[in-house]
Amino acid sequence: MADGVLHEIMAQRLAKLRALEAEGRNPFLVTEYRRTHLAKEILENFEAMEHQTVRVAGRVMSRRGQGKVTFMHLQDASGQIQGFFRFDDLGADAYERLKLVDIGDILGIEGYVFRTRTGEISVHVSSFDILTKALRPLPEEWHGLKDVETRYRRRYVDLIVNPEVRETFIARSRAVQALRALLDGRGFLEVETPMMQAIPGGAAARPFITHHNALDIDLYLRIAPELYLKRLIVGGLEKVYEINRNFRNEGISTKHNPEFTMLEVYEAYANFEDMMRLCEELFAAAALATRGTLVFAYQGQTLDLTPPWRRISLFDSLREFGGIDTSKLRDFASAQALCRALGVHVDERATLSTLINNLFEAFVEEQIVQPTFITDFPTAISPLAKRRRDDPEMAERFEVYAAGRELANAFSELNDPLDQRVRFEEQVRERAAGDEEAHPMDEDYLRALEYGLPPTGGLGIGIDRLVMLLTDSPSIRDVILFPQLKPEKGTEEEDEA
DSSP states (O other), X not given: OOHHHHHHHHHHHHHHHHHHHHTTOOGGGOOOOOOSOOHHHHXXXXXXXXXXXXXXXXXXXXXXXXXXXXXXXXXXXXXXXXEEEEHXXXXXXXXXXXXXXXXXXXXXXXXXXXXXXXXXXXXXXXEEEEEEXXXXXXXXXXXXXXXXXXXXXXXXXXXXXXXXXXXXXXXXXXXXXXXXXXXXXXXOEEOOOOSEESSOOSSSOOOXXXXXXXXXXXXXXXXXXXXXXXXXXXXXXXXXXXXXXXXXXXXXXXXXXXXXXXXXXXXXXXOHHHHHHHHHHHHHHHHHHHTSSSEEEETTEEEEOOSSOEEEEHHHHHHHHHOOOGGGGSSHXXXXXXXXXXXXXXXXXXXXXXXXXXXXXXXXXXXXXXXXXXXXXXXXXXXXXXXXXXXXXXXXEEEEEEXXXXXXXXXXXXXXXXXXXXXXXXXXXXXXXXXXXXXXXXXXHHHHHHHXXXXXXXXXXXXXXXXXXXXXXXXXXXSSSSOOOOOOOSOTTGGGO
């Protein structure tokens, strides 16, 4: 919509607001409207409600008129219902006031439920109130916008005009409720741990830095709650979980948003095998709450979340999916040569373990369709996981992959403070060599381990990526209400173009 046309429309709407004010009917002075029903309740219970008087309210999404009859569709949180306005019922003054109502306004109507001649369930309006005047028009062509960033940036409009977007976020809420219900039912305690941390730990990622003025210290938005949750296990809270934000100073893509939601679960006297079973159960609960089934389509592929899921080691997956000769991954030199031959980037600070992980990301990750546990990660890239008893170079760790992306990560948690110190020291050396994502030393966490962390299993699930699966959404930005975007350029009317 051209700027001139938009300004003209907004001027007309403002004039209508002034006309309402002149009548003593300023809608912005209205403080409440007592509804009796939502649209969906009326539509689903018409036989019982026919001829019953109701009060409904919602946004005007369409209007049409024929002489002394006007039809409007009102949209509330549950759906849309038609209002039937007739001159003979409303009287001349009220019917004339309908001219001050525009699409996008929020209206309250009272009347009886009936079915029109065309068969549409409607409210035969006896009175109405303009509750909010929309000074800006809804865009004419929004659903098919090629510039999807405009939809993300104006999510409030996206939610108004696209019912499927509202359903996505309703599904997200239901999924999180299902996760909580399962964990609460198993005796887990939901807790909250610091968002601002003096030492950013629990994952390999670059943090965001902020400054606390009163203490005159730099703090970091957390990259993970892991180390604080395990401190709680030390303290005797044996089953804890947290669903909350993490912040990682990384790129933005269809799989990554710098602010994202994680579920992290820790259980004393459990191991990564227990976390596998819990993971399957959590995914199943979320799927049943949102899809009603464990078998559903995602981006043209059929996924089956029915437990048990396949388990395959990291090295076996490299052989099966990538056709990689893993005998060449026994030392750094041969692994480096293999990576270069296959066109996989070799960083100057790379280690054997990071090369193996790079090969997995390049040749395996995107090929995994069905939910799969990838096990046996090198200990060197798992600094918080317990070593395997039979092979100390490998960790008791798994990651979950489905539809070509990582969805979960879990360990048998390392509880040996001596081993943990050695691994932190190695991470510190890597950090000094330029690896900004290497784990910093955390003396307080080591002190907590010295008091004794029982054998513990830990699990982290990416809520955003899980919801992507459950809602058939191709981008993480589709399942985050307000994803991170570049600052808006140009005029505020860009979204109307």
